[in-house]
Amino acid sequence: MLQNRQQILTGDRPTGCLHLGHYAGSLQQRVVLQNEYSQTILIADLQALTDNGFNPGKVSENVLNLVADYLAVGIDPRKSTICLQSALPALSELTMYYLNLVSVSRLYRNPTVKNEIESKSFGGSVPAGFLTYPVSQAADITAFKGELVPVGDDQLPMIEQTNEIVRKVNRICGKAILLESKPLLSNVPRLKAPDGKNKMSKSMNNCIFLGADEKSISAAVKSMYTDPLHIRVEDPGCIEGNIVFEYLDVFHPDKQLVFRLKEQYQTGGLADSKVKNILNECLQELIKPIRIKRDELINDKAELLSILGQGTAKANEITYKTLSEVKQGFGLMNV
Amino acid sequence: MLQNRQQILTGDRPTGCLHLGHYAGSLQQRVVLQNEYSQTILIADLQALTDNGFNPGKVSENVLNLVADYLAVGIDPRKSTICLQSALPALSELTMYYLNLVSVSRLYRNPTVKNEIESKSFGGSVPAGFLTYPVSQAADITAFKGELVPVGDDQLPMIEQTNEIVRKVNRICGKAILLESKPLLSNVPRLKAPDGKNKMSKSMNNCIFLGADEKSISAAVKSMYTDPLHIRVEDPGCIEGNIVFEYLDVFHPDKQLVFRLKEQYQTGGLADSKVKNILNECLQELIKPIRIKRDELINDKAELLSILGQGTAKANEITYKTLSEVKQGFGLMNV
Numbered sequence: 001m002l003q004n005r006q007q008i009l010t011g012d013r014p015t016g017c018l019h020l021g022h023y024a025g026s027l028q029q030r031v032v033l034q035n036e037y038s039q040t041i042l043i044a045d046l047q048a049l050t051d052n053g054f055n056p057g058k059v060s061e062n063v064l065n066l067v068a069d070y071l072a073v074g075i076d077p078r079k080s081t082i083c084l085q086s087a088l089p090a091l092s093e094l095t096m097y098y099l100n101l102v103s104v105s106r107l108y109r110n111p112t113v114k115n116e117i118e119s120k121s122f123g124g125s126v127p128a129g130f131l132t133y134p135v136s137q138a139a140d141i142t143a144f145k146g147e148l149v150p151v152g153d154d155q156l157p158m159i160e161q162t163n164e165i166v167r168k169v170n171r172i173c174g175k176a177i178l179l180e181s182k183p184l185l186s187n188v189p190r191l192k193a194p195d196g197k198n199k200m201s202k203s204m205n206n207c208i209f210l211g212a213d214e215k216s217i218s219a220a221v222k223s224m225y226t227d228p229l230h231i232r233v234e235d236p237g238c239i240e241g242n243i244v245f246e247y248l249d250v251f252h253p254d255k256q257l258v259f260r261l262k263e264q265y266q267t268g269g270l271a272d273s274k275v276k277n278i279l280n281e282c283l284q285e286l287i288k289p290i291r292i293k294r295d296e297l298i299n300d301k302a303e304l305l306s307i308l309g310q311g312t313a314k315a316n317e318i319t320y321k322t323l324s325e326v327k328q329g330f331g332l333m334n335v
Numbered sequence: 336m337l338q339n340r341q342q343i344l345t346g347d348r349p350t351g352c353l354h355l356g357h358y359a360g361s362l363q364q365r366v367v368l369q370n371e372y373s374q375t376i377l378i379a380d381l382q383a384l385t386d387n388g389f390n391p392g393k394v395s396e397n398v399l400n401l402v403a404d405y406l407a408v409g410i411d412p413r414k415s416t417i418c419l420q421s422a423l424p425a426l427s428e429l430t431m432y433y434l435n436l437v438s439v440s441r442l443y444r445n446p447t448v449k450n451e452i453e454s455k456s457f458g459g460s461v462p463a464g465f466l467t468y469p470v471s472q473a474a475d476i477t478a479f480k481g482e483l484v485p486v487g488d489d490q491l492p493m494i495e496q497t498n499e500i501v502r503k504v505n506r507i508c509g510k511a512i513l514l515e516s517k518p519l520l521s522n523v524p525r526l527k528a529p530d531g532k533n534k535m536s537k538s539m540n541n542c543i544f545l546g547a548d549e550k551s552i553s554a555a556v557k558s559m560y561t562d563p564l565h566i567r568v569e570d571p572g573c574i575e576g577n578i579v580f581e582y583l584d585v586f587h588p589d590k591q592l593v594f595r596l597k598e599q600y601q602t603g604g605l606a607d608s609k610v611k612n613i614l615n616e617c618l619q620e621l622i623k624p625i626r627i628k629r630d631e632l633i634n635d636k637a638e639l640l641s642i643l644g645q646g647t648a649k650a651n652e653i654t655y656k657t658l659s660e661v662k663q664g665f666g667l668m669n670v
Contacts, residue, residue, distance in 0.1 A: 045667070046431055053435025054507060056665035063668050086662070087670045089424035096381055096427045096471070099464035100388025104439075107463055128442055128467050129434035135463060136431070172389060309670045327421070330391035332380070333398050335422045335644045 008033055008184070009146030011042030011085075014062035015052065016202030018069040019209045020283075021191040024250045026150060027073045029186065033150075034079040040144050040315065041070060043308075046085045046092070047136060050129040051120060067304045069210050072294035077307045083315035084308055085140070090319035094139035094326065099132060101168045102161070107131050112157045138162040142169075142178045143319040150184040159183045173329030178322075188250060196225030196243045211294045212287055221280040226272045236268040244275050252282045343368055343519070344481030346377030346420075349397035350387065351537030353404040354544045355618075356526040359585045361485060362408045364521065368485075369414040375479050375650065376405060378643075381420045381427070382471060385464040386455060402639045404545050407629035412642045418650035419643055420475065425654035429474035429661065434467060436503045437496070442466050447492045473497040477504075477513045478654040485519040494518045508664030513657075523585060531560030531578045546629045547622055556615040561607045571603040579610050587617045 010030060012018065018027065033039050043066050048059040063084060070082060085091060107113065113134060117126055129136075134157075141149055141162050149159060159181055166178040190199050193206035200207050208220050224244050230237035239245045239262050248258045261278065264270040297304060327334070345365060347353065353362065368374050378401050383394040398419060405417060420426060442448065448469060452461055464471075469492075476484055476497050484494060494516055501513040525534050528541035535542050543555045559579050565572035574580045574597050583593045596613065599605040632639060662669070 049432065049435050051435075053432070054503075056507065056667060060666045060668055084668060084670050086428075086667055089428055092427040092431045093421075093424055096430065096464065097384065097388070099467065100384050100386075100462045102463050103457075103460035104463050104466050105459050105461075122438075124440050125438035126440075127435045128437050128439050128470060129431065131439050132434065132463050132467065168389075172391065305670065312670050331395045332391060332421055333395055333419060335419050335640060335647050 005036070005038040006147045007145050008037045008039045008148045008150065009042065009141050009144045009181075010039065010150045011044050011140075012066055013044050013048035014059055014066050015048050016062055016207075017065045017209045017211060019200055019202070019207035020251075020287075021200035021207065022069075023073060023210060024188050024191050025152070025186055027070070027075070029150060030070075030080065031074040034076060037148065039080045040146070040318075041075065041080050041082045041311075042085055042140055042144075042315075043067070043083065044085045044140070047133055050127060050133045050136075051122075053127055053129060063308070064298070064301060064304045067308050068294050068297040071297055071304075071307070072210060072290045077311060081314050082308055082311040084312050087312045088143075088315055088319050090316070090323040091136070091139045091143055093323055094143055094319075095132075095136045097326065097330070098135045098138055098165050098169075101165055102132075102135055104131075106161075107134065110134055110157050110161060112154060115154075134158055134161045135165070138165045141181050142166060143322045144315070145179050145318075145322065146181050147179055148184045149181050150186060152186060152190065156183055169326060169329070173326070175329065177325050177329045191250065192243055192246060194220045194224045194243060196241060208283070208287075210287065210290050211298075212291065214284060214288075217283050217287060218280055221276050221283065224276065224279075226275075230265075230272060233271045234268045237265045237270070237272075239265055244272070244279050247279055248275070248282070251286060252279070340371070340373040341482045342480050343372045343374045343483045343485065344377065344476050344479045344516075345374065345485045346379050346475075347401055348379050348383035349394055349401050350383050351397055351542075352400045352544045352546060354535055354537070354542035355586075355622075356535035356542065357404075358408060358545060359523050359526050360487070360521055362405070362410070364485060365405075365415065366409040369411060372483065374415040375481070375653075376410065376415050376417045376646075377420055377475055377479075377650075378402070378418065379420045379475070382468055385462060385468045385471075386457075388462055388464060398643070399633070399636060399639045402643050403629050403632040406632055406639075406642070407545060407625045412646060416649050417643055417646040419647050422647045423478075423650055423654050425651070425658040426471070426474045426478055428658055429478055429654075430467075430471045432661065432665070433470045433473055433500050433504075436500055437470055439466075441496075442469065445469055445492050445496060447489060450489075469493055469496045470500070473500045476516050477501060478657045479650070480514050480653075480657065481516050482514055483519045484516050485521060487521060487525065491518055504661060504664070508661070510664065512660050512664045526585065527578055527581060529555045529559045529578060531576060543618070543622075545622065545625050546633075547626065549619060549623075552618050552622060553615055556611050556618065559611065559614075561610075565600075565607060568606045569603050572600045572605070572607075574600060579607070579614050582614055583610070583617070586621060587614070 043063055045059050049056060052059050067082060137158055138161060163180045166180050169178050170176050193200045198204055226242050226244055227238040252258050261275060378398055380394050384391060387394050402417060472493055473496060498515045501515050504513050505511050528535045533539055561577050561579055562573040587593050596610060
């Protein structure tokens, strides 16, 4: 029964703890999807190394943080397979084969990579592993026969690149060994940071983490960007670009209340401090059980390792099977 | 005792049977080296795929040809480890780590790759696997802790690239996990084809193969380029660029005889046909036992596979050990 479920491949780079942006953008969705799909969550440490190659410690130390985050939000290892990319040799092996099927100029034309190269200011020295990471990503997706891949729309070129490789491999093999995959677009816009300017990003140190304590949640909400022209309570306020309302939209369970608050704020008579209090309460309630669970988990590293080990063992079976199908399809030798 | 021998890594791309050019340039040397060194001979099918990615069958079908060629010339699997690159996952895994430590522009500056890209006329579509193959080669050399790598001088940039990676990895790990390697330059100039214009090359169909039959050896010698101005026997002839003498220099065991023949040819009075007869006899004698042995071997595929399997198993132990040292040095997780 479970065997016939559609395969979903998703994951994160272990470069820091997960935060509310991840919660809204993907974690919540995964908790739901694991009931209907066969979901694999790949901790993409190899991919994280493509721009942290000289600092592997940063990547390694965050692997168990991710496992703890996943479990704390309700991802169930009996339903989802949590696994570690660097412990799955078949992914590297598939990457080696796929690298021969993609031209360097095609990689440079990938819009996602292009933007990332610009924003990361590698200058003239883009690491070869970074330029080629879409190929490694194609190996990930195809190794798990991922049919659905949850992505933001900035990641669509990755699916396109993957499907190009799928078609090439299947043409060489003369049969459909690999599956083309489809994007599963998230309906949540990317969460902005409290300052309202940037996206929430580990590297910008502007995150509300899933393990955040009460004080730092309150501080983050207090500092949130609202309507700078909304000086007196009785003045009408603007909700566009008002981060407090953006967060209420995403996180508050009572949508009617949020609707009424917006009306009142726009009419005049609703203080920023009051709206912030409501958001603070909401976020405290949301994060508290996650934090408690997470604290428990992070103190039992052996258990986290065991869960990761079991998921990785299962993933090794699946990915080796695909690798061996591809090698057989290519007519390569089995010694 | 054997453990302390210096490590040599060498190998070939399985894109065709081996020929006299390989015999003179590397095989003969390997037969000697295996008595003094710990020699690994890697059948580089992954590397062969970097410019045959869409035609993997061509690569696969030549793997056992290479094993037969090796054994036929006297490479002893009890002394040399013969192994298959694609069956050594640690090599792909190391490649993934090293790709992050080398910039794309550094790869484009590699003179060997630059020349090969030009000569192979990939045009705008150099496969990513081809551009990055020096990194994969660095993985091969370092995984076996190769201290000596027999190369032609056109391959020196590969050793340089490898040693750059070695230094980077050791710096990240804070200790000397990998070894720098040294080239072992061959003293035999690259053997020209019988036409005297090109090098002997599988792709140009101008080879004298190690399995060549009597007739094709004779035909190749008969067609050999000599001195086109040496019309009458009594005329003085020129030995520079005279392929028959180049081959005699390389292959004839009696160096004094060759010296006398040269003198006589330059003075006048020695017919091309006579020199060619001497060369033909010499090559027939050289190739006959190789051909007989090779014919026997190629009919026992199970035995060839078993030898390759045993060598590959041994190589897997060695390469996994290096991989695990590098991963530990990087502080990566072991799940």
